[in-house]
Amino acid sequence: MPTDPLERIVETAFDADVRSCRRPHSGSVAETAVLELENARGDVPRRLVCKRGGASIWTGDAIESAVLRVLEQRSDLPVPGVLASGKIVGERGSARETDPLERWACYEFLEGTNPGPGYATLEPTVRRRLVADAGAHLGRLHGTPGLEFDRVGGLARGENGTDLVLCEPTGWHAVDSDTLREQLPISVPPTGDSGRRPVLTHGDYQPSNLLVDDSGAITAVLDWGNAHVTHAEYALARAEVRFVDSYVGRLSRAERRRLRSLFRAAYARYAPLEAGFDRRAPLEKLRWVAQSGSNYARLLGDSRGRRQLWRQFRRLLE
Incomplete structure (x- = not known):
């Protein structure tokens, strides 16, 4: 049984084993991993991107998978397809049940190079x-x-x-x-x-x-x-x-x-x-x-926002 939360999500969603896990140094504030699968069945890709959390700075909700579904339907922009999404189940009425950090989504892996650093x-x-x-x-x-x-x-x-x-x-x-x-x-x-x-x-x-x-x-x-x-x-x-x-x-x-x-x-x-x-x-x-x-000041005033800023700062150091 995988101990990493993202690996557990993939095993549950696709009934596949994780061969390798790579965490990008740049990207969104969500917990993100590029996963290589083995024993994948049907049209499940061998490589995908899995994210957990990633709350919007505007509303505090994890909206990326919903936005990408809209863009897939109504535009021809080159965006990742949504393979699966959901939330980690918590007790009804609990903080975990409504916490956007407990939402997850798996996306199509797209080829290319990140041009940001250079x-x-x-x-x-x-x-x-x-x-x-x-x-x-x-x-x-x-x-x-x-x-x-x-x-x-x-x-x-x-x-x-x-x-x-x-x-x-x-x-x-x-x-x-x-x-x-x-x-x-x-x-x-x-x-x-x-x-x-x-x-x-x-x-x-x-x-x-x-x-x-x-x-x-x-x-x-x-x-x-x-x-x-x-x-x-x-x-x-x-x-x-x-x-x-x-x-x-x-x-x-x-x-x-x-x-x-x-x-x-x-x-x-x-x-x-x-x-x-x-x-x-x-x-x-x-x-x-x-x-x-204004946004950074708002983040500093919230414990989740401070964790988000700290994650971004660590990525900059890396």
Whole structure:
């Protein structure tokens, strides 16, 4: 009988033995392992990814498997398929029964290399292909029919454990510029305009949450545990920081300008990009900085959040 919780989950879900277990050094805040199986039957793959926990920072619920099922049904984005999901059974009414850390899911293993650790040192042509693909995939997500919303907010699982429910907005991503417009020195469109469309977005879209091939083409977008609904322009600006602006001092100004242009042009092929976004982007990026500080402060005030931050810190050290 395996002693590792993830190995026990796989044995129960697939009636298969675990040959080997590898824990990635980067990825989501969930407890994650890449497992090689033996004695797998039927269409059960020999290699899969198993996760336990991974509570959304917006709602505290483990939503990744539900988000991926929606994306599988309604989009053609390169995301892992959900093989099985469930929760570790606890006594009815107990803390364990409702604890998102007790939820688990097994996902399809997708081939590719994580470009995050060496992103700044990639060959320029490879990095440019990656950034263009990243912009296109974000645009496809924001432009996918059937993923429209009328307001921003966090996401949680519905009563059946698979549907997604939009929750009341929290955190800085929910600040609507309508309330700030008269105080701002630049023109910001109201909610309802194309740039202020509420859209489903990844929540942590950056090089470390991608897999790519040798040419820089994206083969998978991973780690959807913090997906939520926010304004399209805000999500685009936030992603631009992660792919371009945060590499000041490591990439030349000319290269950053080129990457920014590639990212926006690729996005605009699939989702509307309003004129004037270049003027509004700095404000949206400043809001992201404020949102990040707010989120970390919220995590520090909660014992589970502190464990999550400690896990992330250990991964950085590794």
